[in-house]
Amino acid sequence: METLANLESFVRSAETGSFSAAGRRLALTPAAVSRNVAMLERNLGVRLFQRSTRKLTLTEAGERFLASIGGNLDALQAAIAAMSNDHGEPAGVLKVSLAPSFGVAYVMPLLPDFLQRYPAIRPEWHFENRAIDLIAEGFDAAIGGGFELAPGLVSRPLAPAHIVAVASPAYLRERTLPADPAMLNVMDGIVMRSGRTGRTRHWTMRDAAGNEVATTMRERIVVSDPAAMREAALLGLGVALLAVPDVLPWIERGELVRVLPRWYADAGAISLYYPTRTLMPGKTRAFIDHVVEAFRRDGLAQRLAGSLGL
Template sequence: MKRQFDDVQLGSIELFCLAAETGSFTAAALEAGVTPAAVSRTISRLEERLGVRLFVRTTRSIRLTEGGRCYYEHCRQALTQLIEAEREVMGKQLEPAGTLRISLPTTYGHHRILPLLPGFRARYPKIRVDVHLGNRNIDFVSEGYDIAIRVRAQPDSTLIARHLEDAALVLVAAPAYLDRAGVPQSLDDLAQHECIQFELPSSGRRISWLFRTADGLREIFAEGGYCCSEDVLGGVTLARHGAGLFQAYRFSVEKELADGSLMEVLPEYRGASRPFTLLYPHNRYVPLRVRAFIDYLVEQQRRWQGSD
């Protein structure tokens, strides 16, 4: 086989991937132990060799061009294969290592995933975990994430989607609110109550409330004087302090239901849920750290399902 790359070119590809993943020449330089100027010169030489502009540069940030994104996806996969090959040859195939970057919705992150991470790292101490908590859609390539968990994930041929659970919904309110405003007796009564809303950050649309009735699933767009965005737990806090009714995931209010600071309302209409999905890039070779985390989550599903 004719040699296509020298050591300098392979190093340039690694620096390019670091810059793409960190979104900064400075951050890439810090991780690689070189100067930002060296990273900038390396990227410029790589762009000249390819005849393609890889990054759009501003004074404050960089982002991949369409060509840069395509090049990154291929380079990242190739480097991953090289790393996996070295680990296998060196007998380290059973020792996942490196940085795992995860993006989680706030509520699911706090109540489902974050409590699991100490156990995960105890099993795999060579894996460092970086967690992003937020409800916006992320870009796996430009932002360098390995895994994301989302509710109502949209179909995407570049991603593998794995169903985690259908999280049960529950309508709750504080005893003080129910003493003041009365207890709803039917779904139609919700129109007369203060209903705390949550706004989707991706679309600005307020999400509906879902209820299971004898005729099937019923969707209600309730109204009220409170609306939260970004963090669903804001609605739980408002409800706990008597602001009104709020529909939450049952796993996020189990403690409050147990201690009486929140009460379930209209329990005869429970049974609705929303799905949570694990997403990761559709690469032929999945890094060991990603495989390890996916397998670990799958182990936890039985416990989640048994507790709900």
């Protein structure tokens, strides 16, 4: 009788056309996936794939076998997950992708309590600013913004991604505060250049009444990282437009000041992403519930809303 690992390695390799891609999805090495498929072929007595250095394609026998499995593999995985959820504590490697600054500041502090409640879970957290393929790369969940909601993914908003104008009290002390975003053009701008497009980012800000005004600032300092923008603002070098999560602690301590407290730019939402499944693994469900409850308990959605004029 074939093991679930062998069957799963075959199905995911057929879906992705690559042992490497299947391995990322299964959290296995390409060699391990290849071994599982080879064992399945040996036991069945047929070749399931034609292999080359560039391509992996199903043989006729492989196509028939894949069709005969149909949705039974997913059903079997769901049944195993259900038994695990019913009779055992959540366990296993929890692979999560997080936006670096947000993940370190707002999600990492949740880890001690999470591990105390679920000691059999082993976090494998990736802090990176890149567009990941959640399913193909084998992630259980991701937290960030701007993910493409591909088929098979669920998005659960955690907090708004609002952009606000900040500066140090020292920088503002001898200057007249602008009345609206258009007046930011007289300020020293601390702006970020996108490594992807090569352009500096400018925002259209809005207020509670729905008025919208485009911002244009003198590009006094250009950097490539939000943390560097914040540091330049703390040093009194100008005004920076930054996401509230990147500056909230400094605003709450009075080290940075909202230059236009009633105005903000809307960059979407910071969301929790995860694959949709009939029966979710216990480790993933535990993580989702823990994060959502912590954000609700601590009122983070409200604290991170630039529309509230902190």
